[in-house]
Structures are given as structure tokens and as C-alpha cells.
Amino acid sequence: MVERIGQRFGDYLLVRLLGQGNFANVYLGEDASRQQVAIKVLHTELSREDVEQFLAQAETISQLDHPRIVRVLSYGVEGESPFLVMQYVPHGTLRQRHPRGTRLPITTVVSYVKQIAEALQYVHDQGLIHRDIKPHNMLLRADYEVMLSDFGIAVVAQSMGYRVQKVQDFEGTILYAAPEQVRGRPRIASDQYALGVVVYEWLCGNWPFEGTVQEIASQHTLSPPPSLCKRMPTISHAVEQVVFKTLAKEPDERFESIQEFAKALERASRQEQPDFQAKQPTPNPLSPLSYLPTKTLSSDENAPSQATLLAYAGHADRVVSLLWSPDGQRIASSSLDETVHIWDAAMGEKVLTYQGQSLQALAIAWAPNGECIASSGGLSSEKVQIWDAATGRNCTGHANYNGHTEQVLAIAWSPDGKLIASASEDATVQVWNVMTGRTICKYRGHSSAVKAVIWSPDGQHIASGSEDKTVHVWDATRGSNIFVYYAHHAKVNALAWSRGGTHIASASDDGTVQLWDAVTGRKAYSYSGHNGGVTAISWSPDGTRLASGSLDETVQVWNAITGSTIFTYSGHKDWVSSVSWSPDGRRVASGSWDKTVRVWEV
Numbered sequence: 037m038v039e040r041i042g043q044r045f046g047d048y049l050l051v052r053l054l055g056q057g058n059f060a061n062v063y064l065g066e067d068a069s070r071q072q073v074a075i076k077v078l079h080t081e082l083s084r085e086d087v088e089q090f091l092a093q094a095e096t097i098s099q100l101d102h103p104r105i106v107r108v109l110s111y112g113v114e115g116e117s118p119f120l121v122m123q124y125v126p127h128g129t130l131r132q133r134h135p136r137g138t139r140l141p142i143t144t145v146v147s148y149v150k151q152i153a154e155a156l157q158y159v160h161d162q163g164l165i166h167r168d169i170k171p172h173n174m175l176l177r178a179d180y181e182v183m184l185s186d187f188g189i190a191v192v193a194q195s196m197g198y199r200v201q202k203v204q205d206f207e208g209t210i211l212y213a214a215p216e217q218v219r220g221r222p223r224i225a226s227d228q229y230a231l232g233v234v235v236y237e238w239l240c241g242n243w244p245f246e247g248t249v250q251e252i253a254s255q256h257t258l259s260p261p262p263s264l265c266k267r268m269p270t271i272s273h274a275v276e277q278v279v280f281k282t283l284a285k286e287p288d289e290r291f292e293s294i295q296e297f298a299k300a301l302e303r304a305s306r307q308e309q310p311d312f313q314a315k316q317p318t319p320n321p322l323s324p325l326s327y328l329p330t331k332t333l334s335s336d337e338n339a340p341s342q343a344t345l346l347a348y349a350g351h352a353d354r355v356v357s358l359l360w361s362p363d364g365q366r367i368a369s370s371s372l373d374e375t376v377h378i379w380d381a382a383m384g385e386k387v388l389t390y391q392g393q394s395l396q397a398l399a400i401a402w403a404p405n406g407e408c409i410a411s412s413g414g415l416s417s418e419k420v421q422i423w424d425a426a427t428g429r430n431c432t433g434h435a436n437y438n439g440h441t442e443q444v445l446a447i448a449w450s451p452d453g454k455l456i457a458s459a460s461e462d463a464t465v466q467v468w469n470v471m472t473g474r475t476i477c478k479y480r481g482h483s484s485a486v487k488a489v490i491w492s493p494d495g496q497h498i499a500s501g502s503e504d505k506t507v508h509v510w511d512a513t514r515g516s517n518i519f520v521y522y523a524h525h526a527k528v529n530a531l532a533w534s535r536g537g538t539h540i541a542s543a544s545d546d547g548t549v550q551l552w553d554a555v556t557g558r559k560a561y562s563y564s565g566h567n568g569g570v571t572a573i574s575w576s577p578d579g580t581r582l583a584s585g586s587l588d589e590t591v592q593v594w595n596a597i598t599g600s601t602i603f604t605y606s607g608h609k610d611w612v613s614s615v616s617w618s619p620d621g622r623r624v625a626s627g628s629w630d631k632t633v634r635v636w637e638v
Contacts, residue, residue: 045075045114048121065121073109076120076186082113090118096164097187104155106175106185125183131171139268139564140238141547142275142305144525146298148174148182149235153298155184156231160224160294167222169230170212171237211243215257215285225287228294232282235301239275240267244283257285270567270588274304344607345623346384348633350377355627356398357614361425362406364619368425369633370400376411378425381618381625381635390428401447401456403470408434410456410470412444420444420458422470435473439466445487450512451495457512459486465500467512477515481508488531488542492554499540499554501528507542509554519557523550532575532582534596541582545569549584551596565592565601572615574624581638583624585612591626593638607634 040063043050048065054074055062065075082090094111101107107123130148134140140148152174159166166187173186214229216222236244244261245252261283264276278300284290291297353373360367366387370376378388390411400411408431410422418440422431430436442461449456455476459465465479465486479500488501491512501507507521507528526545533540533554540554549563549570568587575582581602585591591605591612610630617624617638627633 040077043114045077045119046110046112046121048073048075050075050077064124072124072126074106074122074124076122077114078118080118082116082118087113087118094118094120100159100162100164100187102155102158104151104181104183105158105187106183108187122185125175125177125185127176129172130174130176130182133176134171134238134562134564137241138238138562139241141564141567141569142239142271143568144547145235145238146302146305147525148238149231149298149301151182152184152231153294156227156294159187160227163224165222165224166227166230167217168209168212169227169234170209171234210249210252211245213253213256214287216287218253218256223287225290228282228290228297229284229287231294231297232279232290235279236261236264236283239271239279240264242267272304272307274307275301278304345635345637346382347607348377348379348384348635349631350379350386351375351631351633354610354629354631355613355633357400358625358627358633359400359402359616360618360625361402362404362619366425367616367625367633367635368400368402368409369627370398370411371631374413376400376409378409381623384635388426388428390423398443398445399447399458401449403449404451404453407431410447410449410458412447412458418442418444418460418462420447420456434470437466437468437473439468439475439478440464442485445485446489448489448491448498450491451493455512457489457491457498457500459489459500461485463502465489465498467498467515476513479508479510479515479517481510481517481520482506484527487527487529490531490533490540492533493535493537497554499531499533501531501542501544503527505544507531507540509540509557521550521552521557523552523559523562524548526569529569529571530573532573534575535577535579541573541575543570543573543584547586549573549582551599561599563594563599565594565604566590568611571611571613572626574615574617576617576638577619577621583615583617583626583638585615585626587611589628591615591624593624605634605636607636608632 040050047067050063051066052064054064060076060078063075065073098108108120110121168186175183175185177183212230212233214226217226245255264271282290282297351371351373353371356370358369366378367381368378376390377386379386398412400409402409408422409425410420412420420437422434424431440460440462444458444460446459455467456470457465457467463482463484467476482502482504484503486500486502490499497509498512499507499509505524509518524544524546528542528544530543539551541549541551543549547566551560566586566588570584570586572585580596581593582596583591583593589608589611593602608628608630610628612626612628614627623635624638625633625635
């Protein structure tokens with residue numbers, strides 16, 4: 037490869053290499069004012085005839101102006117090397133965000149398709165064809181919205197005699213190519229076919245066709261794609277039918293437009309999913325010393341099905357939160373029936389009903405010594421109450437807290453039991469002294485309601501997750517921000533800090549649990565085993581496993597080191613709102629909107 041760092045292309049200096057491809061490399065470029073751009077330099081040298089064709093094609097794509105399209109700002113030929121100067125989008129591609137093998141929730145897929153279809157419909161309305169739809173060409177903006185890049189680059193490459201030689205040339209266009217494109221006669225509907233292949237891959241983790249270039253080309257042309265429902269039984273037949281319509285061999289048999297495809301997929305996604313749950317292979321390995329890209333791994337097929345040890349049905353309404361007592365003898369569960377119940381974890385017998393909440397109980401937290409519980413009411417209640425776990429009366433020597441202006445959604449005791457951090461719909465987290473009720477600090481870094489809060493094991497830091505899609509890590513006494521984790525693209529519902537303090541797990545409505553370094557914020561991997569938003573997360577006491585609850589009505593237990601699913605618990609009949617490991621790590625308790633708490637062995 038020619039070393040080009042430091043060379044000048046047009047008005048721009050090549051600063052560093054951003055990425056390498058089969059027929060072009062992409063560099064970060066800067067002009068005299070230090071404006072940053074992405075510069076794509078094609079490998080092939082051009083003849084005079086090629087130069088004219090390249091400039092004509094580049095002029096065409098430079099006229100595209102749409103918020104979901106990466107703009108071509110200028111173009112030219114330096115020496116004999118053609119180049120395109122493009123808008124710099126520094127937040128990576130969807131291939132990087134969801135590496136090969138990743139399975140995405142249907143809600144995430146629908147969101148991506150709607151955004152991509154907006155861009156493609158605009159292009160198609162101009163009479164143009166993209167010709168190279170694949171996750172590598174879908175870029176992420178700072179707000180994690182999607183932009184489409186590389187319009188016409190395949191045409192440019194083809195005009196210069198470039199040919200893909202093998203699939204190993206980094207998941208090339210052939211994997212997504214429509215039958216008519218394989219034959220050299222692409223149409224507007226070819227982009228729809230390619231997007232259909234991308235959707236197929238996102239839903240089940242695999243391409244419909246694999247092999248050599250010749251084998252894949254033949255399959256695109258002659259073979260029906262393997263059933264999505266067989267590869268991923270949680271996918272509805274309605275969704276499968278929509279995807280297969282886009283993969284029709286004849287262009288005229290596909291949807292009339294790319295927007296029609298997006299609308300049909302969204303409608304199909306709203307239909308009822310099958311009432312069974314399948315084990316789902318999930319993402320990639322994490323080692324304590326390295327951070328590997330997300331990758332689908334097989335579930336443990338020999339894991340036994342998990343029987344319910346007991347089902348607590350004492351609540352009259354949906355269960356919102358639950359926690360084991362520090363000694364593992366009792367469980368506290370809060371409900372929209374305006375009560376908190378304390379009950380025996382072995383027998384399921386109720387010990388105490390606390391009705392101190394003026395409205396529905398939302399958040400509960402057990403003091404580290406097991407003597408007191410802090411709880412908050414819902415709706416208009418901004419108060420945190422501390423009460424005796426044995427009697428239900430005010431906890432001696434402890435103060436209630438009234439510092440919030442809107443409802444409190446999450447509560448966490450400091451490891452030493454002296455402070456509480458309470459998170460609220462008022463977009464603040466407030467740290468206060470449990471003995472005096474005095475405010476220590478108020479964290480105001482979030483822009484929307486804060487739904488989750490947790491202390492680091494050493495009590496020095498706090499992590500808070502919000503409806504603003506971020507997790508903030510900050511100093512517990514000064515309230516100063518350390519860093520913000522931006523990788524989720526929906527509200528963050530729950531957090532768990534590893535026992536050793538090295539990693540944080542964050543659960544989101546985007547259907548993922550993400551594990552990341554608690555010091556640097558660097559993501560280790562994403563777990564995408566659920567078929568819906570993830571509402572709860574709990575780390576096992578020994579740090580080797582995680583349990584996550586979801587809107588898909590399951591709890592999934594998975595290996596924190598490898599990211600592979602160990603088993604799926606399907607005992608609930610409505611979405612799972614909370615999950616908690618027993619202190620000895622042998623049992624998990626899960627609460628649900630089916631009004632029950634279920635305890636099961638792991």
C-alpha cells in the first residue's frame with residue numbers, strides 16, 4: 037500500500053488512515069482552517085477516458101443533498117489517483133456497531149430500516165441507484181442516527197475494471213447483490229434487495245447465502261433464502277414474509293418502493309410474536325485484558341431448563357422492583373398496588389406489608405446491614421422514606437428525604453450505608469446523608485429523567501442511566517462528571533457494577549445490555565439476546581454471570597466472560613421488571629407485570 041499520510045489532495049492534507057477497503061482507502065483530511073473531512077482515495081490509476089467518467093459520476097453524487105446522506109464536498113484526481121472529499125462522520129459504521137453475527141431486536145431493525153429508506157427513497161426519486169447497500173456504508177451521527185455513504189462508488193470501481201475476487205475481501209458487495217446486479221443489470225429495486233439481505237442478517241446473525249463468489253452469485257440468482265423463522269424462531273412469520281418479498285428473484289415482485297418496504301416491516305413487527313421462546317446465540321467474548329468485537333456465540337445446548345422454586349403472588353398489581361436482603365433470607369418487592377412486601381425467600385410466606393407510600397411504590401433499596409429499607413412512591417411523590425425492615429416503622433436515627441421536585445425512580449445505598457443516591461424524573465441524582473437528610477451533592481448532568489443509579493463497590497463513584505440514552509459516571513461526593521457513555525440509542529433502564537469495580541453493565545430499551553470499562557468507558561461488547569427492550573440487569577455475586585430481564589417476558593442468564601447465553605427463563609406471562617441474584621449466587625428472583633415474583637435456581 038502506498039504511504040499517503042502527509043500528502044495533499046486538493047485543499048486537504050491527509051492526517052491519518054481511517055479505513056481500508058478493496059478499491060479505496062479512507063483518510064482523515066484537514067484544510068488550512070483545520071476543518072476535518074473524510075477523503076476516499078481509490079487504489080486504481082485512471083486513464084484519460086476513466087478520468088472523464090469518474091468526474092462525471094462524482095459530479096452526479098455531489099449533487100445529493102439529504103440529512104441522511106453523507107455529502108460529497110468535492111472531488112478530483114491527484115496525479116493518477118481519483119479521490120472524493122466527503123463529510124466526516126466520526127462515530128463509526130453499523131458494521132462496527134453490530135459486527136458479523138450480532139442479532140438485533142426487531143425494534144432496532146425497524147428503526148434502522150426507516151432511516152435508511154428515507155435516504156434511499158430520495159436517491160431513487162432522482163433516478164439513481166446506490167448499488168452498494170451494506171452495513172459498512174451506514175454511518176452513525178453523534179446522536180446515533182444513521183447516514184448512508186458511498187453513493188455510486190461501486191459504479192466508479194466497476195468503470196475502472198475492479199472485480200471482487202473472493203468473499204474474504206471483507207464481506208464485499210456480492211453478499212448483498214440482487215440477482216439482476218449479479219448479471220450486470222442493476223435496477224432501483226436492487227437496493228431494496230440488498231437492504232433485505234442486511235435485514236435478514238440483522239435478524240438472525242447470518243447472511244442468507246455464503247460460499248465462494250461464484251457460489252453466492254449462483255444462490256442469489258437461483259436459490260430461495262433459508263427460512264428466517266427456522267434460524268430464529270422468535271421472528272414472526274409476518275416479518276419473514278416481508279423480508280422474503282424484498283428478496284424476490286424478480287425485481288417486479290418486490291415492494292413498489294423502498295419506503296413501502298420500510299412501512300411493511302414496521303407493520304409486521306407490531307404483530308404478535310410466537311408464544312414460545314428459543315435459546316438465542318449471543319455476542320462475543322470478553323477477556324479481562326482485551327476488548328473484542330461483538331460476535332455471535334452458541335448457547336449452552338446442554339443447560340437444563342430451569343424450574344420455578346416458588347412463585348410469590350401476594351401483590352394485587354404489577355411488580356415494579358425487588359431485592360434480596362443482604363443475608364439472603366428475605367425478599368422485598370414493590371408494586372403498583374401501593375405496597376412493599378417483605379417475604380420469606382425460601383417459603384414464600386409474607387412477613388410484612390409496608391403501606392407508607394402515598395401512591396404506587398416504585399423504587400426500593402435495602403440497607404447494607406439489612407435493617408432498613410428506603411423506598412419511593414410514584415406519580416407525584418418526590419419523597420424517599422426509610423423504614424425498619426422488621427417492623428415497617430420509621431427507621432430509628434434515619435431521616436426521610438424531600439429534595440426532589442418530581443417522582444423518584446431509583447434509589448441506591450452507598451456501600452458503607454451512610455449515604456443514599458436517589459434518581460428522579462426531575463433529571464437529577466441527589467446524594468444525601470441517611471442520618472440527617474442533608475444533601476451532599478446534586479448531579480445535574482442528565483437532560484431527561486434518570487431511571488437507574490448505582491454506586492461503585494468502593495463508594496467513590498456513582499453511575500446513573502437516563503431516558504436521554506446516556507450513562508454518566510461521576511464523583512460521589514463532589515458531583516463532578518468523569519465521563520459519559522453514549523453507546524445506547526434508547527433510554528437506559530438499569531445498571532449493574534461488577535464486584536471488582538472494573539466494568540459496568542447497562543440495560544436499555546434498544547434491546548441490548550452493554551458491558552464497558554468503568555474507568556475509560558470503552559465498550560467491551562453488546563449482548564443482544566433479547567427480543568425487546570431490556571428492563572433489568574443483575575450481576576452474580578461471583579462476577580461470572582449476568583441475568584437480564586426484558587419486555588420479551590424472559591430472564592436470560594449469560595456468561596459475563598464469553599457473552600454466551602447459559603439459559604433462558606420463561607416462567608413469566610408479562611414483561612419482566614426486575615431481577616436480583618441471591619447473595620449466595622444460587623438463585624435468581626424476577627418480578628413481572630404479571631403481578632408475581634418468581635424464584636428459580638441457577
